[in-house]
Amino acid sequence: MNSDRFKTPANAPSRVASSLRSSTAPKRDSLAAELERDPKMSTAKRQQRTQAFSSHMSQAALERRLLAAEMAKGELERKLIEKDAQVDRLEADRRWLAEREEQEKAEKETERALHVEEKAKTDHELRELRRMYMTLRDEHAELRDEHAALERTTSQALSVHKNESSSLRLQVAQLERELSDALALAEQRSAAVEEVRAQMDDLSFVQSGSPRGESDTAKWNVIHNEVQSVVEHSKAVERENARMKAELERLREKRTNVEILREEKIALERKLRGVEELRTQVGKLEGELAAARRERAEWAHRARQLDSPSQTPISVTQSLTQLRLEHAHVLENHGANLALLRQREAELQDERAVVLELRASLDESNQRERAAAETIAQLEQSVALAEHEVGFLQKFNASFTLEAASHDASMVDEAKEQHVKNLEELLEQYKSRTHELETEMNNLKSRAVSTGASPSVRALREELEKEREAARDALTTLEKNKEANEQHLETIDRLEQTLFELRGEIGAGRHIPPNTRILSLRDNPAQQWADLRQEALDRLRAENGALLRRLHELEEGGARTAEQEKEDLVPRESLKVALEEKMELEETVRQKEKRLRRLQEVFTAKSAEFREAIASIMGVKLAFYQNGQVRVTSYYDLNASFVFQPISSKKEGSARMQLIAQGEGGPQELPQLMRNWVEKEQCIPCFLASVTLECYESWKRDREMGIER
Amino acid sequence: MSTKQAPTRQAITLKGSTSLVTEFFKYAANTILFQRGVYPSDDFHMVKKYGQTVLVTQDLALENYLDKILRQVNKWLLTGVVTQLVVAIISKDTRTPLERWVFDIHLVEQPAENAGSRTAPKPETEIQAEIRSILKQIVSTVTFLPIIDEPTVFNILAYTTESADVPADEWVDTDPLAIEASKSQQVKLRSFSTDVHRIEAMVAYRYEG
Numbered sequence: 001m002n003s004d005r006f007k008t009p010a011n012a013p014s015r016v017a018s019s020l021r022s023s024t025a026p027k028r029d030s031l032a033a034e035l036e037r038d039p040k041m042s043t044a045k046r047q048q049r050t051q052a053f054s055s056h057m058s059q060a061a062l063e064r065r066l067l068a069a070e071m072a073k074g075e076l077e078r079k080l081i082e083k084d085a086q087v088d089r090l091e092a093d094r095r096w097l098a099e100r101e102e103q104e105k106a107e108k109e110t111e112r113a114l115h116v117e118e119k120a121k122t123d124h125e126l127r128e129l130r131r132m133y134m135t136l137r138d139e140h141a142e143l144r145d146e147h148a149a150l151e152r153t154t155s156q157a158l159s160v161h162k163n164e165s166s167s168l169r170l171q172v173a174q175l176e177r178e179l180s181d182a183l184a185l186a187e188q189r190s191a192a193v194e195e196v197r198a199q200m201d202d203l204s205f206v207q208s209g210s211p212r213g214e215s216d217t218a219k220w221n222v223i224h225n226e227v228q229s230v231v232e233h234s235k236a237v238e239r240e241n242a243r244m245k246a247e248l249e250r251l252r253e254k255r256t257n258v259e260i261l262r263e264e265k266i267a268l269e270r271k272l273r274g275v276e277e278l279r280t281q282v283g284k285l286e287g288e289l290a291a292a293r294r295e296r297a298e299w300a301h302r303a304r305q306l307d308s309p310s311q312t313p314i315s316v317t318q319s320l321t322q323l324r325l326e327h328a329h330v331l332e333n334h335g336a337n338l339a340l341l342r343q344r345e346a347e348l349q350d351e352r353a354v355v356l357e358l359r360a361s362l363d364e365s366n367q368r369e370r371a372a373a374e375t376i377a378q379l380e381q382s383v384a385l386a387e388h389e390v391g392f393l394q395k396f397n398a399s400f401t402l403e404a405a406s407h408d409a410s411m412v413d414e415a416k417e418q419h420v421k422n423l424e425e426l427l428e429q430y431k432s433r434t435h436e437l438e439t440e441m442n443n444l445k446s447r448a449v450s451t452g453a454s455p456s457v458r459a460l461r462e463e464l465e466k467e468r469e470a471a472r473d474a475l476t477t478l479e480k481n482k483e484a485n486e487q488h489l490e491t492i493d494r495l496e497q498t499l500f501e502l503r504g505e506i507g508a509g510r511h512i513p514p515n516t517r518i519l520s521l522r523d524n525p526a527q528q529w530a531d532l533r534q535e536a537l538d539r540l541r542a543e544n545g546a547l548l549r550r551l552h553e554l555e556e557g558g559a560r561t562a563e564q565e566k567e568d569l570v571p572r573e574s575l576k577v578a579l580e581e582k583m584e585l586e587e588t589v590r591q592k593e594k595r596l597r598r599l600q601e602v603f604t605a606k607s608a609e610f611r612e613a614i615a616s617i618m619g620v621k622l623a624f625y626q627n628g629q630v631r632v633t634s635y636y637d638l639n640a641s642f643v644f645q646p647i648s649s650k651k652e653g654s655a656r657m658q659l660i661a662q663g664e665g666g667p668q669e670l671p672q673l674m675r676n677w678v679e680k681e682q683c684i685p686c687f688l689a690s691v692t693l694e695c696y697e698s699w700k701r702d703r704e705m706g707i708e709r
Numbered sequence: 710m711s712t713k714q715a716p717t718r719q720a721i722t723l724k725g726s727t728s729l730v731t732e733f734f735k736y737a738a739n740t741i742l743f744q745r746g747v748y749p750s751d752d753f754h755m756v757k758k759y760g761q762t763v764l765v766t767q768d769l770a771l772e773n774y775l776d777k778i779l780r781q782v783n784k785w786l787l788t789g790v791v792t793q794l795v796v797a798i799i800s801k802d803t804r805t806p807l808e809r810w811v812f813d814i815h816l817v818e819q820p821a822e823n824a825g826s827r828t829a830p831k832p833e834t835e836i837q838a839e840i841r842s843i844l845k846q847i848v849s850t851v852t853f854l855p856i857i858d859e860p861t862v863f864n865i866l867a868y869t870t871e872s873a874d875v876p877a878d879e880w881v882d883t884d885p886l887a888i889e890a891s892k893s894q895q896v897k898l899r900s901f902s903t904d905v906h907r908i909e910a911m912v913a914y915r916y917e918g
Contacts, residue, residue, distance in 0.1 A: 504895040507811040508913040509795070509887030515871045516792065520883040521778060525771070526799050526864040 068556070122303045129296050136289050143282050150275050154268065161264055168257050175250060182246070186239055193235060197228055223400060226393050230423060233386050237430055240379055244437065247372070248444075258361075265354075266459070276347065280340055287332045298325065314514075316502070320495050327488045334481045341474045348467050355460050376441060383434055390427055539577065546571035619692045630657070634692055636699035640667070644684070657684055667694035722830070726905035727786040731779050733840050733901070733908065734794060734812065738775060738865065739765045740847050741796050741810050745854075747863050759841045778865050781880070785869060786906070789816055793868035797886040801860040806886040806915065808854065810847075813909040817902060830904050839901030843910055846898050853896070854914055888915045 204224050205217075298321060397420060505511040512518065550571050615621050615635055623631040633641040644657040659678055667673070670691070677687035736758060743753050743764045748771065753764040766772060785791035796810040866883065869875070898910035 500897065503813075503897075503911065504893070504913060505890075506793075507809060507895050507911045508890070508893040509797075509806070509809055509885035510890055510893070512885060513792070513868070516868050517871060517873065517875070518883055518885050519867045519869060519873075519875060519880045520864055521774065522879055522881050523774070524864045525774065526797075526862045529801060529862045530804070 071556075119303070122299060126296070126299050126303065129292065129299060133289070133292050133296060136285065136292060140282070140285050140289060143278065143285065147275070147278055147282060150271070150278070154271055154275070157264075157268060157271075161261070165261065172250075172254070179246060179250075183243070186242075190235070190239070193232075197232070201228070219400075223397075226396065227420065227423070230390065230393055230427075233389065234423070234427060234430060237383065237386060237434070240382075241430070241433065241437065244376075244379070248437075248441075251372075251444075276343065280336075280343065283339055284336055287336050291329055291332060294328065295325065316498065320499070323488070323491055323495060327485075327492060330481060330484055330488055334478070334485065337474060337478055337481060341471065341478070344467060344471055344474065348464070348471075351460065351463060351467065355457075355464075358457070358460070372441075376438070379434075380438070383431075387431070390424075394424070539573070543571065543573040543577065546573045618688075619696070620688060629660070632688065634695045636692070636695040637667075640670075640691060640695055642688075659684070667691065667698060669694060722903075723787065723905050726903040727783055729836065729903055730786060730814070730906050730908060731783045733843075734782065735775060735779055736763050736765070736840075736844060737810075737812070737847060737910075738796055739763065740844055741798075742766065742771075742863060744848055744851055745798055745808065745857060745861070747798060747861050759837050759844070761841055761844070763844065777879070778867075781876070782867065785867070785873060786814070788874070790870045790873035791867055792870065795866040795868070795886075797864050797866060798857070798861050799864065799886065801862050806888050807857060807861065808912060808914045809886065809888060811911045811913065813911070815907040815909070817905055817907050831902070836901060836903055839899065843899045843901055843908075846910075850896070850898075850912060854912070855916055888913055892917050 201224065204220065302318070302321070401417070502511070506513060611622055619635045621633045621635060623633070625631070628646050630644045630646075631641055632644065641662070642659055643661040645660045647658050659674075662670075662674075673687060673690050673694070677683055677690065739753070740763060742748050743750060743766075748766060748768060750764075752766050752768045752771075754767055755762045756765045757763075766775075782791060782794065792814055794812045794814065797806050798808040798810075799806050864883075864886065866886065867880075892915050893913055894916045895911060895913040898912060900907060900909040902908070
């Protein structure tokens, strides 16, 4: 530093001197004089001065370098401190991360334990459900078997009854046949009696006619006739009685048969009711089975879901599934109830049909009864008539006996009287018997009215009432179920709303369902765009960084030479970009050139074609020059060539040609032709045509001569 | 007999249903890309499908991309591991997701084997009508969705189960491209179903009202 201070003044005057030299040229200072005076000393001094100057320069350079080094050192120290800080920060981060990791590990452990526990629980439940399912299935099978057995027994019983009824019908038919036979027999017998009576009549007539007188015979005839009619009548009554007895027997038989059938029917219905109950039970069990199955599937599904711990919505989904399950259960119950109702309705229908049937049979029996009553009334009438007749006859008989007694007691035929008495007794007996039968019939009728039809109807009615009550109960339960159903529907609505919201969460991508991966193609448009952008950004950043660095270097290193600066002014990145751009441009240039070349090729090919066409049509060859001139050579004489130059006329669109040179050859009359066509007529096509003609003539001539030669 | 025949018929149904669903995704994605202006409308040409005209892209790169995705989706559908497909539309400049078109895929539960009550298969005309109405609804969503006036780009996400068979060199796990909760709106669209699958469509979009 001292030397610097020391040297600077020495330097300064010289500079001042040099600057002042121009203004004070004639003036010379002492130093100069001294120098002039002593050349040796001046040289020594100059040497000394140059040495001092060079040392000073080198010192300055060294100092500058020292400064630079110091600055670099400072920077490096700063960087070191930064690095230290960064290292510390990273260390802290690492610790924190390790802690986090440990925490996470602990959490995972607890979660795993929980999961294992839950899994065990669900397994247990699953097993239990499975067991339940198995037992239910067994029960179901058993019930089915029972049902089948019952069905079999009922069908058997039904067939047995059918057989019985058919056999009874057969019996009835047989009995009817027998009845008809008996009737026929009775008919025969009555015919025989008639015959016998006729014979007796004849005999009595003969008898009465021979011993007695005229009046006696007439009286006896009357008596005989009367007795005969009475006997006849009593026979008829007897017949009728027998017939009615038979009918009564038949009716009784039928009635007992009907009673038996009814009892059997009731027993069967009871059995059927039991079967119905079993059927409903089976339906219920099936429903339960389906529910259990579904529950099991649900559990399985949930167990699967539980394989990995999920987040909050699990509880929501669980409750949702539970509610759904309940809803399904209720629906199922509802269905079962409906089925029950239908069944009941069907049963009701069946019962109604049975009632109708019974009513029909009742009507039939009533009709039959009415017919029987009618016949009875007829019989009663006939009986009354007979009684009347009998009374009359008794009276008649009494008078007769009185008369006989008055006439002659000995004349009375005791045997006859006895016979008549016997007959009277018989009549009395018959009467009492008829009366008995009537009373019996009345009793039967009344019993049929009071007991025969009503009990079954009453039972049916009671049954009907019961059914109605059951139907009412079913309806009330249905109502209740409907209400419950509505409530469930409301909850379902609410849950669906939350479901929609949660779906929105998932749809907007804020929530990822558990056990789900989100995948996309590695090479997707968004990624491509991002890559492209990133690439451009990276390039620009690199370029910018390099430029900044360069700027910094330039600011620092003022000592560098201008040449060096010029060399390194453009950073490599910029150069790279420029080079890439250049390459691209070159590529486009190459493509353009290629295109141009192709066009040129096409153009030359086309122009060659054109020239050939001109040559073959016009008989001239054309050659176009760069400056627009056209050389025309005749096809038949290659020496006859002309050069034309276009002249731009003032009229637009037409360019005229001017003959500016001509070849060596050509026809002899060429000057003349030229004068005539070009100068006078100014029609180059005509000129060329005549030249072509001339040339052709000469060419033809030459060829002929050549051939001759 | 019936138990013997059932599986084959079901297999055919699954395959047919899968190809139907895949085809639907193709046309739905194309319709969305056209309607939301993700690609210039000159890139699309009209095609007759489902008894109406549908716009389908002619951009080769895009076609290849869609084909690749749909092939994989077809495989996944056959194994039943894909649960959701999402067409996400993203802003080019800010990279924020603007719209998410979500297609939920549900496997329809087959009725139990004691199915004397097995329902008759759904006629294809009915399915096509449902698809048609979804596509029409996608077209009509333009009326209420916010107008996009910035350049956008799209991505297709597939939600699969953990057990899905994933070709690792082509598919990668990715960000769900979620729309933030305070600015998200969603609209449920129609759905359609075959005998095997039920597809429920939804659009969630960013709306700064």
